[in-house]
Amino acid sequence: xxxxxxxxxxxxxxxxxxxxxxxxxxxxxxxxxxxxxxxxxxxxxxxxxxxxxxxxxxxxxxxxxxxxxxxxxxxxxxxxxxxxxxxxxxxxxxxxxxxxxxxxxxxxxxxxxxxxxxxxxxxxxxxxxxxxxxxxxxxxxxxxxxxxxxxxxxxxxxxxxxxxxxxxxxxxxxxxxxxxxxxxxxxxxxxxxxxxxxxxxxxxxxxxxxxxxxxxxxxxxxxxxxxxxxxxxxxxxxxxxxxxxxxxxxxxxxxxxxxxxxxxxxxxxxxxxxxxxxxxxxxxxxxxxxxxxxxxxxxxxxxxxxxxxxxxxxxxxxxxxxxxxxxxxxxxxxxxxxxxxxxxxxxxxxxxxxxxxxxxxxxxxxxxxxxxxxxxxxxxxxxxxxxxxxxxxxxxxxxxxxxxxxxxxxxxxxxxxxxxxxxxxxxxxxxxxxxxxxxxxxxxxxxxxxxxxxxxxxxxxxxxxxxxxxxxxxxxxxxxxxxxxxxxxxxxxxxxxxxxxxxxxxxxxxxxxxxxxxxxxxxxxxxxxxxxxxxxxxxxxxxxxxxxxxxxxxxxxxxxxxxxxxxxxxxxxxxxxxxxxxxxxxxxxxxxxxxxxxxxxxxxxxxxxxxxxxxxxxxxxxxxxxxxxxxxxxxxxxxxxxxxxxxxxxxxxxxxxxxxxxxxxxxxxxxxxxxxxxxxxxxxxxxxxxxxxxxxxxxxxxxxxxxxxxxxxxxxxxxxxxxxxxxxxxxxxxxxxxxxxxxxxxxxxxxxxxxxxxxxxxxxxxxxxx
Amino acid sequence: xxxxxxxxxxxxxxxxxxxxxxxxxxxxxxxxxxxxxxxxxxxxxxxxxxxxxxxxxxxxxxxxxxxxxxxxxxxxxxxxxxxxxxxxxxxxxxxxxxxxxxxxxxxxxxxxxxxxxxxxxxxxxxxxxxxxxxxxxxxxxxxxxxxxxxxxxxxxxxxxxxx
Ligand code: FES
Ligand code: FES
Numbered sequence: 037x038x039x040x041x042x043x044x045x046x047x048x049x050x051x052x053x054x055x056x057x058x059x060x061x062x063x064x065x066x067x068x069x070x071x072x073x074x075x076x077x078x079x080x081x082x083x084x085x086x087x088x089x090x091x092x093x094x095x096x097x098x099x100x101x102x103x104x105x106x107x108x109x110x111x112x113x114x115x116x117x118x119x120x121x122x123x124x125x126x127x128x129x130x131x132x133x134x135x136x137x138x139x140x141x142x143x144x145x146x147x148x149x150x151x152x153x154x155x156x157x158x159x160x161x162x163x164x165x166x167x168x169x170x171x172x173x174x175x176x177x178x179x180x181x182x183x184x185x186x187x188x189x190x191x192x193x194x195x196x197x198x199x200x201x202x203x204x205x206x207x208x209x210x211x212x213x214x215x216x217x218x219x220x221x222x223x224x225x226x227x228x229x230x231x232x233x234x235x236x237x238x239x240x241x242x243x244x245x246x247x248x249x250x251x252x253x254x255x256x257x258x259x260x261x262x263x264x265x266x267x268x269x270x271x272x273x274x275x276x277x278x279x280x281x282x283x284x285x286x287x288x289x290x291x292x293x294x295x296x297x298x299x300x301x302x303x304x305x306x307x308x309x310x311x312x313x314x315x316x317x318x319x320x321x322x323x324x325x326x327x328x329x330x331x332x333x334x335x336x337x338x339x340x341x342x343x344x345x346x347x348x349x350x351x352x353x354x355x356x357x358x359x360x361x362x363x364x365x366x367x368x369x370x371x372x373x374x375x376x377x378x379x380x381x382x383x384x385x386x387x388x389x390x391x392x393x394x395x396x397x398x399x400x401x402x403x404x405x406x407x408x409x410x411x412x413x414x415x416x417x418x419x420x421x422x423x424x425x426x427x428x429x430x431x432x433x434x435x436x437x438x439x440x441x442x443x444x445x446x447x448x449x450x451x452x453x454x455x456x457x458x459x460x461x462x463x464x465x466x467x468x469x470x471x472x473x474x475x476x477x478x479x480x481x482x483x484x485x486x487x488x489x490x491x492x493x494x495x496x497x498x499x500x501x502x503x504x505x506x507x508x509x510x511x512x513x514x515x516x517x518x519x520x521x522x523x524x525x526x527x528x529x530x531x532x533x534x535x536x537x538x539x540x541x542x543x544x545x546x547x548x549x550x551x552x553x554x555x556x557x558x559x560x561x562x563x564x565x566x567x568x569x570x571x572x573x574x575x576x577x578x579x580x581x582x583x584x585x586x587x588x589x590x591x592x593x594x595x596x597x598x599x600x601x602x603x604x605x606x607x608x609x610x611x612x613x614x615x616x617x618x619x620x621x622x623x624x625x626x627x628x629x630x631x632x633x634x635x636x637x638x639x640x641x642x643x644x645x646x647x648x649x650x651x652x653x654x655x656x657x658x659x660x661x662x663x664x665x666x667x668x669x670x671x672x673x674x675x676x677x678x679x680x681x682x683x684x685x686x687x688x689x690x691x692x693x694x695x696x697x698x699x700x701x702x703x704x705x706x707x708x709x710x711x712x713x714x715x716x717x718x719x720x721x722x723x724x725x726x727x728x729x730x731x732x733x734x735x736x737x738x739x740x741x742x743x744x745x746x747x748x749x750x751x752x753x754x755x756x757x758x759x760x761x762x763x764x765x766x767x768x769x770x771x772x773x774x775x776x777x778x779x780x781x782x783x784x785x786x787x788x789x790x791x792x793x794x795x796x797x798x799x800x801x802x803x804x805x806x
Numbered sequence: 807x808x809x810x811x812x813x814x815x816x817x818x819x820x821x822x823x824x825x826x827x828x829x830x831x832x833x834x835x836x837x838x839x840x841x842x843x844x845x846x847x848x849x850x851x852x853x854x855x856x857x858x859x860x861x862x863x864x865x866x867x868x869x870x871x872x873x874x875x876x877x878x879x880x881x882x883x884x885x886x887x888x889x890x891x892x893x894x895x896x897x898x899x900x901x902x903x904x905x906x907x908x909x910x911x912x913x914x915x916x917x918x919x920x921x922x923x924x925x926x927x928x929x930x931x932x933x934x935x936x937x938x939x940x941x942x943x944x945x946x947x948x949x950x951x952x953x954x955x956x957x958x959x960x961x962x963x964x965x966x967x968x969x
Contacts, residue, residue, distance in 0.1 A: 058912060066837075695947035698947055737949055
């Protein structure tokens with residue numbers, strides 16, 4: 037293993053966490069079992085909108101093995117689930133732990149059964165007597181805006197939760213001097229995260245200490261603790277939240293859910309450990325879904341392909357109520373629809389609406405994919421309209437490297453980038469000219485081949501994160517992080533960062549995470565933030581440790597700290613490398629009975645790193661597709677991804693993140709859709725109906741990197757977790773539209789199911805014949 | 807619930823006898839009664855493959871079987887893959903190639919790969935792709951899993967005597 041300072045960082049180190057995963061020794065929340073543990077099961081609404089007339093739990097209570105049955109009435113004293121009120125004046129509907137009086141979406145829990153076994157808990161659900169009166173439901177966000185639409189929350193008198201927009205430059209002026217106006221309507225279909233491990237939690241009261249410990253599959257132990265504290269009214273320092281190994285999250289496990297909070301409440305109330313484990317069908321019914329946005333795009337374009345002005349009017353489907361960060365993704369398109377392009381005159385607005393559906397919320401990309409899709413479909417439409425090459429149109433509109441930091445017309449500042457370089461690299465990798473020639477030959481044969489481009493930006497590194505470095509008395513190091521890995525490999529990445537800073541072997545470092553009883557207060561892992569923020573917090577903490585190590589060493593070496601150098605895990609006198617002490621010796625001294633005079637004992641430091649600004653990763657993708665004109669089946673032959681996420685801590689981990697994002701992006705483009713019928717019944721309630729990509733659905737990916745160091749943090753890194761989900765969908769859809777362009781097809785909405793593609797082909801043929 | 811059955815099952819070479827309810831899933835029997843929690847439940851309806859184990863030499867979805875149906879069977883789970891605390895070449899290769907991220911699909915994936923390499927010791931990329939198509943992974947995009955399985959095949963072919 038490479039342990040030379042400066043070389044461990046950036047090396048493709050094998051993951052230190054993997055032995056437990058490949059042997060079955062990993063521990064997910066469902067693997068933890070305690071004596072006397074109870075199980076909770078939820079009775080969920082079969083209706084999307086209904087008044088609950090009567091709810092009688094007594095027959096369920098009588099079943100042997102049932103310990104308690106709760107309805108909304110029984111817990112009326114508890115608070116509502118918390119929401120990030122990111123837009124001033126937004127309407128926030130009630131979100132109690134169990135629905136009271138009314139249900140507003142299929143799957144809303146109306147009662148909870150606690151029993152000695154999971155099977156008995158489920159059996160008891162059937163015994164609860166419910167009488168309800170179904171009412172009209174609204175599912176489509178545009179329908180929900182109509183005056184005659186059934187109100188999801190009658191108390192608001194509208195289905196609009198909030199609107200949000202940005203305006204910059206002279207929009208009307210831009211449209212007045214445009215040579216052309218290009219228009220698009222885009223409907224992003226609803227999809228779901230579907231982490232392979234369903235949600236679950238185990239709550240354990242400790243009568244001795246009064247503490248409540250909650251083991252939970254989550255991306256943010258502190259978000260969960262905040263929710264528990266707020267809803268249950270318990271002080272946070274008495275609640276300990278622990279994330280064991282977490283089987284994926286992708287944003288959907290970024291907050292606590294009502295079922296989990298209720299489980300904690302039940303543990304407290306019954307004085308026994310209580311477990312909740314969502315079955316897959318429940319997970320599909322209750323975990324946040326994502327992406328459902330409709331955009332009306334209008335662009336003022338000059339003859340040479342410059343976008344002079346842009347108007348985007350969006351409608352976002354929030355679902356029936358608000359999870360913690362449900363309000364966030366709709367805010368992205370109004371800001372980031374300009375993408376990687378220098379568009380000076382922009383007016384945007386999103387209207388976020390309630391419908392009788394499962395709430396949406398952050399899922400890998402969290403609004404970034406919608407925004408990028410708008411920008412990238414637009415670039416292709418401009419190219420088509422003007423008969424220009426789509427690569428050339430992008431080049432003409434790119435923000436140039438000398439324009440950074442660049443303030444967008446929508447009011448945010450991009451820190452750095454070189455979009456042209458990423459695009460050139462991607463085009464070179466696919467031999468773009470050769471591909472176009474191949475396409476011409478295919479077209480001459482009557483075959484439908486398409487080439488699609490996308491260049492994207494990825495907002496990353498928002499906010500702050502914590503980290504601590506503790507040199508133990510042996511000189512070994514314990515690292516504590518506020519990040520909560522769930523597949524990203526932080527145990528390896530953070531060990532690399534600290535090993536590099538302290539100049540010690542990787543195996544001398546142990547990373548701990550996901551325990552509010554052990555790690556400093558932090559935020560968690562989502563939004564492509566951990567590398568830049570958690571990684572940098574550790575750089576800062578390690579820097580403090582080194583600084584103190586030098587002061588202790590000064591005492592041991594009887595030298596002035598100014599004459600000392602820290603290098604390779606030892607401190608020596610400048611010019612006399614023989615006069616040295618190792619980190620082990622310094623640690624021993626730091627914890628000895630007589631530490632250096634005037635120096636506080638101990639050798640550890642905590643840091644909270646807040647980036648001075650956000651980091652904007654970027655990249656360029658090329659997709660090559662073949663469309664079967666008889667069946668509408670799209671074959672994705674090739675997907676090339678060039679990503680720039682600044683400096684790289686571990687290229688193997690980065691590649692893994694990109695691959696995973698690409699698969700999910702391909703899923704969104706071609707395979708995945710959460711569907712409801714017009715009454716709000718979920719039609720995709722199992723993995724039979726919801727198509728998570730399989731290995732044989734995907735091509736081999738070709739990924740490459742450019743490296744433009746991020747100026748916002750000492751590591752120079754930017755986020756990469758969401759890249760693939762942002763870049764892949766527009767590249768693929770652009771490719772399919774390119775394939776069908778000779779027929780006159782201008783747009784198809786995702787997912788590109790064969791029947792949709794076929795319908796577009798037929799409609800275009802009919803138009804041509806008419 | 808008096809409908810109990812007495813069963814004998816050999817798991818990873820160890821014989822077990824137990825009394826189970828009819829409705830006890832094989833997955834729950836392995837996980838809860840034997841404490842072998844490496845076998846995971848991702849869907850409980852036979853689609854994801856996270857619960858895959860090997861029964862009498864063939865992979866099965868343990869979420870679709872009752873424990874009583876495995877009476878008399880020989881079962882291998884992920885916990886049985888390493889022998890004498892030495893990793894199986896598949897485990898080595900998954901580690902080396904990062905054939906996993908969150909690790910939740912990994913045990914099922916390893917079981918399927920184990921069976922597949924016995925049928926086809928020298929597979930092409932496309933053959934691997936098809937072979938693991940019944941096991942869902944949401945994290946990796948499969949590419950490194952496929953590379954890992956091919957690397958394991960090469961390693962197993964190169965060292966005669968490896969299982
Ligand atoms: S849990 Fe058995 S196939 Fe998914
Ligand atoms: S590694 Fe997470 S599902 Fe495969």
